[in-house]
Amino acid sequence: MDHASVFEAIDTERDRLVDLATRLWESPELGLHEHESARTLVEPLADAGFETERGVGGIETAFVASYGEGEPRIGILGEYDALPGLSQAVSAEREPVETGAPGHGCGHNLFGTAGVGAALALKEAIDSGLPGEIRFYGCPAEEILYGKVAMAREGVFDDLDAALTWHPGDLSAPQLGSHTALDSVQFTFEGVSAHAAASPESGRSALDAVSLLNTGVEYMREHVPDDARIHYSITDGGAAPNVVPPTATVWYYVRAPSRDEVDRLSAWLTDITEGAALMTQTEVQKRYVTGCHETLPNAVLAGVLGDVMDAVGPISYTDADREFAADLQATLDPERVETRLESVPDDTLPAARKDEIRSQALYDEPLDAYDAGTVTGGSTDVGDVSHCCPTAQFRAATWPVGTPPHSWQAVAANGDFATEGMIFAAKTLAGAALTLFDDPETLDRAREEFEAETDGETYESPLPAAHEPPTDVTERAGAD
Template identity: 40%
Template sequence: MNNTNHQKFVNNIILEKESTLTKTSEYIWSHPETRFEEYLSSEKLLEVLEAEGFAIEQNLGGIQTAFKGEYGNGKPVIGFLGEFDALSGLSQKPLIDEEQSIDGQINGHGCGHNLLGVGSLGAAIATKAYLKSHNLPGTVIYYGCPGEEGGSGKTFMSREGVFDSLDYAFCWHPSPANAIMSNKSLANFQIYFRFKGISSHAANSPELGRSALDAVELMNVGVNYLREHMPDTNRIHYAVTNTGGISPNVVQANAEVLYLIRAENLKGANELLERVRNIAQGAALMTGTECEIEIDKACSDYSPNRKMEEIMYHYLKEEESEIVYSENELNFAENIWQSLTQAEKDNAQNMLQSFGVISDSNKLDHQRLSRIVNDYVISDKPMMGSTDVADVSWVAPTAQCTCTTEAMGTPLHTWQMVSQGTSTYAFKGMFRAARIMANTALHILKDENLLKSIQKEHKEKLEKHPYKNPIPDHVQPSTL
C-alpha cells in the first residue's frame, strides 16, 4: 500500500489545531455531564465547528444535545462520530495517583469521552481542510452523539435516519493500547420491570397486602437461576431503582428493577429478554401483583467493515515510529499502575481483548505506556460490552481504532481513568487517533474502486442479516 500525499497535510493540520483541540477536551473534562444533558459540552463543540466553517444543525433526531457540523457537497459522505458524555459518581481531581474527588462535583469522564469526541473532531477538521485545499468533491460530517453511557444515543439517532446519507463512518476509543477494534460487541436491551401490589399494615393486616418488593426480589432470584442456563457470552445486570419506600411496617405497593440484558446479536438478546419477561410474570403470579414492562433503550451488535479496518491498520502502523513518551509521562503512568489492585494488574492484558489486542498482548509486558501497535486480527469472539456505534455500523460501513491514552491496566469507569483524562500522553493518543481516522477517510475518498468494494461488503452483510433498529418508535431518550 503506497503512502499518499495527504498524510503530511493531515499531520500539519492536526499540529496547527493542537491548542484548540486540547483546550476543548480540557473544557469537556472540566464540565462532566451525563447522558442527554451535555449542554455545555455540546455548546463548546459547536463553537469550534462554527469557527472551522462547518454548517451546523442542532436538535438532531429530536435530541436536544445531538447535532452535526457539515462541510462540502456531493459524494462520498464521510462521518466522524463524537461522544462527550460523562459518568455519574466518578468525580476525580486530575493528574494525581490517588483517589480524590473534586468538591461540589459528582460526575467524571471515566470512559475518556472528552478525548473521544475531540479526537473525532480533529479528524473531521483535517479531512475538511484537505477537501477545501484541494477543491475535491465530498461531504464531511461531524456527528455530536450524546448519551452513549447507558443511553444508546446513536441508536435513537439511527432510528430517526440521521446516518442514512453516510457512505462510510469512523470512530475510536481511548484505551491503554494502539489497535484496530476488530471485535464485534454485544447487543443489549435495557428494560424497566415495574411491579404494582397492594399496601397494608405489615403487622396488623399483612394478609391484605401484596408486596411489589417481594416480586422484585423473587424476580432477581429467578434470573440468578437463569444464568446457569444461557450462553457464556450472554450477560444480565440489574439495579433495584425503587424498593417501595423506607417503612418496614408497610407492605410495599410499588417497586421497580432495571435490567440490562446482553447477547451476541439482537436475535439472542430478544430470546434472552423473553426468558427474563417470563420470570417477571412468574414473580407477579407468585405475589399477586401486576408487572409493567418498559423498554428504556437498546443497541445492536457492532459489525465492522473489514476492508476499512485494513486501511485503518495501515495508517495506525504508520504512526508507530512516533510513539514516544517523556520521563514525566512514564513516571506518572508507573504511579497509576502502582495504584491498581493486584487483580487489576493481573487482568491488564486480558482486558485489552475488548480493544482488538487478540494474539500479541505479550508484546506489552513491562510497558506502562504502549509504544507499539498490536497486530490486526479478525476475531469472531465478541468484546464483553456494548456500544451504540453498532447501529451506525449496520447503516453504513464503519471502522474503529483505539489509541493509548492511559497507563497499562487502567480499567474503564474508574477514578484512574478520570485522573489521566487531561494528561499529555492522553492528548498524544487523541491526536494519533485523529490523524489515523482522517488519513483513512482520505485514502478511501481517493480510491473509487476501494469504496465500491467497501460498500459491496456492507451490502452483502445486510443481505444475510437485514437490519432493524431495536428501539420501538414510542421510546424516547432518558436522562439519569
C-alpha cells in the same frame, strides 16, 4: 492534499484541540445533559463553515456537522458524556475535584475532540479540491447506550459510505471484535400497602413480585447461551419492613452476541414478570429504557485504520507524561498488567514485545488488530451505526497499560497526558478518511463486506415507537 499535510494540519491545531478536551474534562456532564460540552464541540465546526443541525434524534445535545458535497460521504463519530461519581483531579491519588460529581472516566472528552480535529483537517482537504462530504456526528449519552440508537432511528447514518470512530484505551490497535447487543428494561410492580404485622392479609407486596421475578430468572439462566449476560438492580424495594411495599422496581440488562438472541431472552424475561405479577396479585408495567445492536466489524476499513496508524507512528509521550503514568499505574493491582497482556494473543504481540510493554507504563506503538472473532461482554451504541453503514473503530493508547475504563486513574490521565493519544487518534481518523475519499474501490469492498455481514437485512431500531429520551436514568448508570 496528502497524508503528511493532513497530519500537519492537526499538529497546527493541537493547542486548540488540547484546550477543547481540557474544557470538556473540567466541566464533565452526564449523558443527555451535556449541553455545554455539545456547544464546545459544535462551535469550532460552525465557525469553520460546517453546516450544523442540532437536536438530532430528538436529543437536544446531539448534532451533525457537515462540510462538502456529493460522494463519498464519510462520517466521524464523537462522544462527550461523563460518568457519575468519578470526579478526580490530575493526581496519582484518589482525589475528587468535587466529591460525588461526575468525571470523564471513559475519555469521552478526548473522543469527541479528536473527531472534531479530524473533521477540521478534512475540511482543508475538501477546500483544496477533494470531492465528497465529511460529517461529524456529535453523539451524546453513550454511557447509557442511547445517543446513536436514537440518531440511527432517524436514519442519519444510512447514506454514509463509511463511519469511523475510536475509543481511548491502554493499547493502540484497530478493532475487529464485536460488542454485545443489549436491552435495558425496568419493571415496576404495583401492589397494595398495608401494616405488615397488623393487617398483612389486606396487602399485596410489589417487592415479593420482584423477588419471584428474580428467582424465575435464576431458573432461566440454566437455559440461556453461555455468552448471554443478564443482570439487575432493585431501584425501589419499598420503604420500611412494617409497610407492605406497594411499589417496587427492578432494572434489567439483557445482553447477548446478537440482537435476535437479546430479543428472544427479553421476551422470556417479560413472560416471567407476568408470572410474578400473577403469583402476587400485583400489576406490572414495563419500561423500555434503551437497547442496542451488537457491533459488526469491518475488516476492510479496519485495514485502512491500521495502515494509517502505522503511518502516524508512535505517540509522542514526554518523560514527564511517562513518569506520571508510572505513578498512576503503581496504584493499580499489579496483576492487571499481566491480565491485560494475556488478553493479547502471542502472534500479535510476541513475548519480547510484551516485555517491552511491561517495562513502560505508556506504550506508544500501534499494534495490529488482535481481537478478531471475540465478543466483549460490554455493549456500545456504535453497534447500531455498524448496522446502518460500514463502520470501523480503533483504540488509541491514552492510559497506562492495565488501566480499567471508568476508573479514577483513567479520569486523571484524561485530564493530562492522554491528550497526546488524542492527537494520534485525530490524525488516524483524518488520514483514514482521506484514504477513503481517494479510493472508491476500497469503499466498494467495505460495502460488500457490510452487505455480507448484514445479509440484506435493513436496520430496525430496538426503541419502541413512542420513546422519550431517558433523561432520568443517566445519573444512576453507566451501561456500556
